[in-house]
Amino acid sequence: xxxxxxxxxxxxxxxxxxxxxxxxxxxxxxxxxxxxxxxxxxxxxxxxxxxxxxxxxxxxxxxxxxxxxxxxxxxxxxxxxxxxxxxxxxxxxxxxxxxxxxxxxxxxxxxxxxxxxxxxxxxxxxxxxxxxxxxxxxxxxxxxxxxxxxxxxxxxxxxxxxxxxxxxxxxxxxxxxxxxxxxxxxxxxxxxxxxxxxxxxxxxxxxxxxxxxxxxxxxxxxxxxxxxxxxxxxxxxxxxxxxxxxxxxxxxxxxxxxxxxxxxxxxxxxxxxxxxxxxxxxxxxxxxxxxxxxxxxxxxxxxxxxxxxxxxxxxxxxxxxxxxxxxxxxxxxxxxxxxxxxxxxxxxxxxxxxxxxxxxxxxxxxxxxxxxxxxxxxxxxxxxxxxxxxxxxxxxxxxxxxxxxxxxxxxxxxxxxxxxxxxxxxxxxxxxxxxxxxxxxxxxxxxxxxxxxxxxxxxxxxxxxx
Numbered sequence: 001x002x003x004x005x006x007x008x009x010x011x012x013x014x015x016x017x018x019x020x021x022x023x024x025x026x027x028x029x030x031x032x033x034x035x036x037x038x039x040x041x042x043x044x045x046x047x048x049x050x051x052x053x054x055x056x057x058x059x060x061x062x063x064x065x066x067x068x069x070x071x072x073x074x075x076x077x078x079x080x081x082x083x084x085x086x087x088x089x090x091x092x093x094x095x096x097x098x099x100x101x102x103x104x105x106x107x108x109x110x111x112x113x114x115x116x117x118x119x120x121x122x123x124x125x126x127x128x129x130x131x132x133x134x135x136x137x138x139x140x141x142x143x144x145x146x147x148x149x150x151x152x153x154x155x156x157x158x159x160x161x162x163x164x165x166x167x168x169x170x171x172x173x174x175x176x177x178x179x180x181x182x183x184x185x186x187x188x189x190x191x192x193x194x195x196x197x198x199x200x201x202x203x204x205x206x207x208x209x210x211x212x213x214x215x216x217x218x219x220x221x222x223x224x225x226x227x228x229x230x231x232x233x234x235x236x237x238x239x240x241x242x243x244x245x246x247x248x249x250x251x252x253x254x255x256x257x258x259x260x261x262x263x264x265x266x267x268x269x270x271x272x273x274x275x276x277x278x279x280x281x282x283x284x285x286x287x288x289x290x291x292x293x294x295x296x297x298x299x300x301x302x303x304x305x306x307x308x309x310x311x312x313x314x315x316x317x318x319x320x321x322x323x324x325x326x327x328x329x330x331x332x333x334x335x336x337x338x339x340x341x342x343x344x345x346x347x348x349x350x351x352x353x354x355x356x357x358x359x360x361x362x363x364x365x366x367x368x369x370x371x372x373x374x375x376x377x378x379x380x381x382x383x384x385x386x387x388x389x390x391x392x393x394x395x396x397x398x399x400x401x402x403x404x405x406x407x408x409x410x411x412x413x414x415x416x417x418x419x420x421x422x423x424x425x426x427x428x429x430x431x432x433x434x435x436x437x438x439x440x441x442x443x444x445x446x447x448x449x450x451x452x453x454x455x456x457x458x459x460x461x462x463x464x465x466x
Contacts (some may be wrong), residue, residue, distance in 0.1 A: 003434035009067040009176045014158035021151045040212035042365035050147035063145035065169035065411035068184035072163030082190035084211035088114045090326035092208040096150030122407040141169040179326040185399025208327025219369040228233040235334040242446040243386035246420040247305035252440030262439040268431035276462035284349040287393040293348040294457040296337040308337040314363040384419040393426040
């Protein structure tokens, strides 16, 4: 599933229909007692960051979503029930927080029972132009899928004679990329079963709300003397007292206003080159190692950094019960990769492998918990605490082979931020690159150079000269 923004997901004109949680459901939620299961540290950090940035005068949308087609004609009543049935599977989507927003105030969870969740459908009207429809969808998603409000999900369908295009958006606090990747096949399965008048047998899906409670309890067992905290303390010290940014010039003025961001997304290499690159990197640990090693060499070329320091995202779905669960199952591991002008690619691969072997376990401890124990005042001024380069192989996700036929995309909201965040995704058709970064001339020049050099390195090992 290619990652893109709402403007570039092949939107076509049609009649727009929207679903949100019903007024009846909202009334029930308003009177619910507290659910004692706490937010995950990553959820709390995300929501408090959104509050801090907004108090600074800027609203920064942070939703993720998906777009995909269902061939038609489509029965909207059956589609609505499929959307509701899918929502009920995932407890986090019917769970929210009450919070005054005052400094230090706790966030209190509430959770609806499944039988209290209903969808409200609104027929918005016809949109004869794709550009106007894209603006409408983005504006609505920004308003509804908001970190500081609940409910923060919205579903939409653009209806045409030949089928519908489905769009679904969620604040990031409830979903990660893997959650998004699974949606098209699951909705399609539920819709098809509804049309055929049968039910879909589904095993129980693990609750992200339960995971939040368990992860937080584990994180709260450590204190400032723990070796994980010591490792992060030293890493941040070597980063100059802050979490790492992408070590090339992005043209961002220190202490200035949070810049608007820009999206760069394109194919990186085809399936044959992706397979050859994986085969080359497999003795060292695979394509993730290769992408990080290549990045370390490239940022040294562009900016001269002698050491590439970054936080590598890893999923935290450590048990099978979480494998089909919707939630934000992501942690981060700090790594440091020394690079010199004489460093070759195999040597850098070995260095990255050793760093990840030593530090991957740190990703199981939420970064926000570590920062609290360090006593460091990271008052957030940006939705991104640090820069990332992520790699995901999505080929085994159910339904991935049908993504091109269903015009399926993972949607990323590009708004404001001073960090460069990049995602390299292995798809059946090859490697896909997407990045959001500050919209400056210098950042555009250096990101363009980074992508070109990354492609050169991948193809260089995939097609060795005789």
